[in-house]
Amino acid sequence: MKLVPPTPTVKAPTERFTGDVYLNPLHNGEAPSRLVAAMVRFTPGARTNWHSHPLGQTLHCTDGTGFVATRDGKVILMRAGDTVHTPPGEEHWHGATQDNMMCHLALVEHDNGESATWLEPVSEQDYQAAHAQISR
Numbered sequence: 001m002k003l004v005p006p007t008p009t010v011k012a013p014t015e016r017f018t019g020d021v022y023l024n025p026l027h028n029g030e031a032p033s034r035l036v037a038a039m040v041r042f043t044p045g046a047r048t049n050w051h052s053h054p055l056g057q058t059l060h061c062t063d064g065t066g067f068v069a070t071r072d073g074k075v076i077l078m079r080a081g082d083t084v085h086t087p088p089g090e091e092h093w094h095g096a097t098q099d100n101m102m103c104h105l106a107l108v109e110h111d112n113g114e115s116a117t118w119l120e121p122v123s124e125q126d127y128q129a130a131h132a133q134i135s136r
Contacts, residue, residue: 021046043096051093051119055115056086064102078104
């Protein structure tokens with residue numbers, strides 16, 4: 001057992017995120033572990049691009065309010081304490097609502113060195129549609 005020193009907060013890459021998103025990597029598993037874990041903080045309106053994970057993803061909201069949305073239009077509103085799992089290969093995005101910050105733990109596993117397939121940015125129309133669906 002060992003205490004792992006904290007990693008510095010870094011700004012998420014603009015080619016994978018819209019808005020201001022900050023990452024704190026927590027764990028990058030070395031064989032036999034495949035676990036990758038990070039604390040991700042989204043400012044209001046910030047979000048990931050569309051993406052998928054070969055072995056799925058688990059998100060645990062620690063603070064604020066945010067969304068997880070899928071290509072088929074399903075939207076889940078996440079609040080502190082909520083956990084959402086996306087199955088392997090499901091294209092989705094996640095981020096903060098337009099009026100609130102959101103922080104979550106992101107947990108994935110590497111599959112032959114790959115943990116995500118990153119796609120195009122979420123359009124403003126798709127982002128607003130998530131808001132509209134939750135408001136109903």
